[in-house]
């Protein structure tokens with residue numbers, strides 16, 4: 001299947017490390033020009049440099065998705081470098097697991113700001129260019145956690161919100177040749193995840209509930225992203241693709 005992503009411009013927020021870094025590499029391998037964007041400018045630069053060293057076209061932009069001016073600047077720089085953004089992946093996320101009765105309201109606000117407001121800010125900045133070119137892709141990263149885990153009221157609310165955001169935006173954008181979809185990953189083995197003190201406990205719990213008998217890698221989410229970004233997925237919009245190995249609500 002030809003994904004037809006050659007020379008497309010893909011911008012992935014929060015792609016300095018983890019799943020986002022796997023996504024920019026996957027897009028680059030398909031011949032896309034990539035914008036590695038992250039609030040951590042050092043990680044964004046290192047990820048982009050590794051791609052350029054491997055012969056791919058990539059730039060790094062430091063951007064805080066919660067800050068409208070920072071997002072607008074990112075759009076301007078990306079357009080200056082590559083002529084416009086065709087594919088936006090809203091991947092950046094932040095959360096802290098705390099039971100609601102003990103949660104400082106600032107933690108709730110920050111989770112909402114990065115996940116929901118950040119996706120809104122980036123879509124608002126990138127969509128006019130896509131609308132003008134009559135082609136575009138917005139892929140919003142949700143999570144299987146939208147079904148709810150203890151300690152994750154804010155994260156589950158934000159990731160469930162991403163699904164509603166995706167459905168509504170898909171209805172607004174279809175007539176411009178733009179599809180809007182979400183991906184809900186399950187447990188994914190990132191380096192960050194493996195560095196958690198409770199990693200073994202988390203891994204065992206995830207394995208016990210996993211129908212396919214193995215845990216996902218960042219590339220599993222990246223592959224789903226490539227598909228939704230491609231012309232092969234031109235008739236798919238407003239949906240949520242679960243990349244969970246078959247695990248859903250329990």
Ligand SMILES: NC(=O)c1ccc[n+]([C@@H]2O[C@H](COP(=O)([O-])OP(=O)(O)OC[C@H]3O[C@@H](n4cnc5c(N)ncnc54)[C@H](O)[C@@H]3O)[C@@H](O)[C@H]2O)c1
Pocket residue numbers: 013014015016017018019020037038039040043063064065066090091092093094114118141142143144145184185186187188189190192193
């Ligand atoms: N790893 C998993 O098991 C898993 C499961 C389900 C969903 N997800 C989702 O997948 C996406 C990537 O997850 P990950 O595991 O790679 O996470 P990660 O924490 O390793 O990466 C998130 C990136 O977002 C960046 N970021 C945070 N705040 C930002 C801001 N304000 N502006 C710009 N960038 C910001 C961070 O610097 C980091 O590089 C997230 O949306 C996450 O919620 C991950």
